[in-house]
Every structure is written in C-alpha cells, then in structure tokens.
Amino acid sequence: MRIWLDGTLRDAADAKVSVLDHGLTVGDGVFETLKARDGAAFALTRHLDRLTRSARGLGLPDPDLDEVRRACAAVLEANPMPLGRLRITYTGGTSPLGSDRGDTGPTLVVAVGETTRRPDSTAVITVPWVRNERSPLTGLKTTSYAENVVALDRANRAGASEALFANTLGRLCEGTGSNVFVVLDGELHTPPVASGCLAGITRALAVEWTGAKETDLPFDALLRAEEVFLTSTLRDVQAVHRVDGRDLDAAPGPVTAKAMRVFDERAGSDLDP
Numbered sequence: 001m002r003i004w005l006d007g008t009l010r011d012a013a014d015a016k017v018s019v020l021d022h023g024l025t026v027g028d029g030v031f032e033t034l035k036a037r038d039g040a041a042f043a044l045t046r047h048l049d050r051l052t053r054s055a056r057g058l059g060l061p062d063p064d065l066d067e068v069r070r071a072c073a074a075v076l077e078a079n080p081m082p083l084g085r086l087r088i089t090y091t092g093g094t095s096p097l098g099s100d101r102g103d104t105g106p107t108l109v110v111a112v113g114e115t116t117r118r119p120d121s122t123a124v125i126t127v128p129w130v131r132n133e134r135s136p137l138t139g140l141k142t143t144s145y146a147e148n149v150v151a152l153d154r155a156n157r158a159g160a161s162e163a164l165f166a167n168t169l170g171r172l173c174e175g176t177g178s179n180v181f182v183v184l185d186g187e188l189h190t191p192p193v194a195s196g197c198l199a200g201i202t203r204a205l206a207v208e209w210t211g212a213k214e215t216d217l218p219f220d221a222l223l224r225a226e227e228v229f230l231t232s233t234l235r236d237v238q239a240v241h242r243v244d245g246r247d248l249d250a251a252p253g254p255v256t257a258k259a260m261r262v263f264d265e266r267a268g269s270d271l272d273p
Contacts, residue, residue: 003109005076030105036112171218180228183228189214
C-alpha cells in the first residue's frame with residue numbers, strides 16, 4: 001500500500017507519524033471517509049467542505065484543499081481496487097505532551113483500503129449512552145472516536161452492525177458512524193442536525209433525493225417505525241431488519257427500497273453531486 005503523508009507518497013512501512021502527534025496523544029484531529037469506486041472518489045467536494053468545517057470547529061488551520069485533492073488522486077492511482085475506503089486524516093501535528101498545540105503545523109494523511117459492498121439489510125441495537133448536542137464537538141467529524149468504538153463493540157457482540165444513540169433530551173440522534181431514517185405512517189423522517197447528529201454527506205443526499213422530512217423525534221420512534229434505514233458513506237442506504245429484539249418484517253420495506261433505488265441511480269449518474 002502507498003500512503004500520502006505530508007506532501008508525498010510513501011510505502012506503508014515508511015509512512016510514520018510522530019508519537020507526539022496531537023491526533024494520537026489527545027485526539028486533536030478531523031477526518032473524512034469517502035467511497036472510491038474504480039479509482040474515483042464519490043462526493044469529494046462535499047467531503048472536503050466538511051473537512052474544512054470540522055477543522056475550523058477545532059481551531060485548526062484550513063486544510064490546503066488543492067493538496068488534499070492531489071493526495072486523494074495520487075493514493076487512488078497508486079492503489080487500484082474496485083471498491084475502496086478512502087480516508088483523509090488531518091491533525092494538530094507534533095505538539096508537546098498535553099492539550100496545548102505545537103507550532104510545527106498540521107499533519108495530513110491520506111490512505112485507502114479495499115472494502116466490499118454492504119448487505120442490503122442489517123441489525124442495530126440501542127445503547128444507554130447519549131450524544132451531547134451541546135458539546136463543542138457536535139457536528140464535527142473528529143478523531144475523538146472512542147465512545148463510538150465502545151458502542152460499536154457492544155453492537156458487534158450483540159450480532160448487530162450499528163449502535164443508535166439518543167441525545168441528552170431523549171430524542172433520536174444517530175449511530176456510531178451513520179445517520180438514521182424512520183418511516184412513520186408512511187412518511188420518511190430523519191433527526192435534524194440540531195439533535196446533535198453529524199451532518200452526514202449521504203444523509204444530506206438522501207434527504208435531497210427522497211424528500212425525507214427532518215423531524216425532532218422521540219427515541220422510541222424506533223419502536224413504532226414501520227421501516228428503519230441507515231445512511232453512511234459505505235452503507236449508502238441500508239435497510240434495518242432488527243432493532244434490539246424487534247424484527248422489522250420484509251426489510252427493505254417499500255419506502256426503503258425506493259430510497260435505495262433512487263440513491264443508487266442518482267449516485268451512479270453524478271460522481272460529485
């Protein structure tokens with residue numbers, strides 16, 4: 001594997017980041033994950049816009065987006081594969097131990113790994129922990145991901161691929177790495193960004209392309225929903241066939257199946273929507 005690190009492609013064995021990098025020591029960094037099909041990244045402009053918003057939210061300098069684009073192109077060319085997970089990581093750079101940043105400047109890493117298409121449906125669980133919709137990190141895609149690791153591990157041990165959170169007000173929020181949509185009385189809804197969820201790229205496209213309503217929802221909407229689906233970069237639109245111990249019959253249901261079809265058609269016709 002060839003990886004972009006701070007201005008150049010390197011072999012994976014030589015792509016080394018300092019043990020004093022702030023992204024490692026205190027999670028001071030942001031990232032984006034993109035789907036890459038046959039060497040082409042999907043929705044790159046939207047992802048780079050969010051990378052910049054996240055960096056600004058942490059007080060990091062704006063990333064050089066021309067360099068990031070060059071890095072993505074170089075990594076994809078150097079590592080051909082039919083379907084890949086392209087990861088852009090941008091951190092506070094080498095810094096003293098502690099929370100203060102150093103003055104060496106940010107670290108930029110771009111790497112890609114091969115992946116496979118997700119199943120059409122999956123199981124999810126709910127977890128007792130909550131998202132803090134008033135956190136300074138709300139809406140930022142940061143490398144401070146430990147609570148997602150813990151929640152996803154619980155989901156995996158329960159035979160599920162995702163864990164869903166409420167926020168501090170008991171409203172439906174999001175998954176560890178996905179957004180959630182529910183069908184109630186035949187209408188499609190997803191929690192608003194004000195709930196504390198990440199403004200997912202796939203979420204935004206699904207809302208635009210399906211007409212889903214952004215609705216403040218109680219957490220128990222998951223118990224009443226006729227259909228549930230997840231969206232994320234690598235899931236696209238993925239039906240949910242079980243929430244905790246509740247089975248949703250014949251997933252994907254008709255609303256979800258239509259959303260899956262529309263997303264596939266629109267994404268297939270526009271690489272950078």
